[in-house]
Amino acid sequence: MRVRRVLTRWLVTLGVLHGIVGFAGFFAPYDPVEQDRKSPYLPPMRFHLIDGQGHFHARPFVYALKLREGSFDRYVENTTEPQPVRFFMKGARYRLLGFLPCRRHLFGLENTRIYLLGTDAYGRDQLSRLLFGGQVSLLAGLLGAGITLSIGLCIGAVAGSFGGWRDSLLMRLAELFMALPWLYVLFAIRAFLPLAVSPLRAFFLIITVIGIVGWARPARLVRGVVLSAKERDFVRAARGFGATHGYLFRRHILPETSSVLLTQAAILIPQYVLAEMTLSFLGLGVPEPVPSWGNLLSSLQQYSVLVSYWWIYLPALAMVPFFLGYLGLASSLQERGAAYKIESRIWGI
């Protein structure tokens, strides 16, 4: 019971986090590629409640930042005019979840622009880029894990149910793939694919590459489950009654693999998000201007940016809550699996 509650809690946490990123258009004040050339490398603005004269405002406000005279990246606060934050404002057009045309944003300013996480070299809002970049990176992780698990399921099922030479061949291949340092393999495969491609093609390219490289471990796990499920009494009984291969697999063996697949998904997704980030950070993944958590950080490869504009680093911490969520999910799924095993031992199945 307790395991179940913990599991639910992690699932809700992850749901909320993914919801924020999924509805990025609403939570982000601006379009992620919209440039504000007058304010490059603008530092994060702070919320205020008390203005320069000591007056209290119930509505939080920010001060607009203006470039200091003779400087190209130093700003001064314009403390004479507090800019109250408006909620549910109409702003830039976007498509909610990719199809619903919308103009409402959670917050914004009426006269000037608000930059809660600062801006990058082109004056693009870092918060908006962070949220939209999350869509790219998380989707890469989810789809990549989907590919890996489908391949793993197919190969594991074939190896487990047929046995014989197919089994040993596939398992040898799996051993080989598991012995390779996977990031290097990822790089090697990426090396032989076209470099300069459109963002969309690059996205699908790297999802495929990431998804294919990791098939070995899930395949082995699925094979193990299939092997043990094949010998269960109820499966033997069904076979005795003349159930076909396909029926047995669909009805009795596939459900057994779900626990392993779910746990693997919780482990693989963050790992793949990280892989996408690494590739994009190094310029081998999703290219500009489309944001992703990796290419948001790529300007940090220059030490001068790293030292002078610390807020560019903030997106690096964005996935910490996501990873924590997935880690918690994976461990409670594992616990649940263990609990099931104990249960089945008690019932003598």
Place this chain on the structure above:
Amino acid sequence: MRYLVRRLGHAFFLLAGASVLAFLFTALAPGTYFDEMRLNPQIAPETVAALRVQYGVDKPLPLRYASWLNSVLHGDMGFSFAYNGPVAPLLVVRARNTLLLTITSTLFAWAIALPLGVWSAERLGRLSDRLLSWGTAVLLVIPDLALALGLLIVALRSGSFPTGGMASVDFETLSPANKLRDLALHMILPVTALVLSTLPLLVRHVRASVADVLDAPFLLAALGHGIPKRTLLYRYALPAAANPLISLFGFSIGVLLSGSLLIEVVMSWPGLGPLLLEAILARDLYVVIGGMLFSTFFLVGGNLFADMLLYWADPRIRAESNAR
């Protein structure tokens, strides 16, 4: 002995398989180094065609693989188009630097993880153990990239460590002792990043496997004999828990190798990582293959070392392989 021979054969199979795979990947490539050369108006098309013939890029895959194998036997590992020379010497220098980083980090990480894991397993469920578990969880969810960049910011702002590269500008003029000191100073940052990125994994495994054996009757018996606690933990419990940990040792090398790829690029350590990235961008085919094979070689070597350690540490494996 037979066990070791079998493991050695397995390692060889993995390496050979990796090289075949690498060549199969090259079949995916839509272009070669020479395609970009052809776009260059300063180079005559005939020159490019002659180069293509010279390096045999138009030959079928099995033939290319055979000629590459031949060059491996001669100690070249193919030809780097961008550097205009054999690949092996290029890679060896870089691989040495990567190895220096990885081995140092492995040693440090294990030297910290073992006592920490044992200490935490001993007080399982107490406040200090739970605090440590939370600490490792937090460290586990901070990605390598964030960790490396964060360390770099701290270092750059404080200015107390050298950042980037593995030697100061005046390295050649230093005395041997100062050279060593300079190298150590340059290693602090990347090694810290690598150790911190693997530490949580190791501590958690050490804790789990030591906690597993702490309930064993033989430990209770040893405790009853009045054997001091420290001896009990390190001489009795740890060897009994060593089996999964030694396997983890091989695995941890893989994690460190993958981690060092990124950290080398971020901290501009002249290892395999930056070379590989450069080769990918230049479509320098054989350097990419060589880089992948070198890292596979390290990983397989690390696992082989773990197997040998297991053979030495676990009498059951020795008995089993001798009985056959």
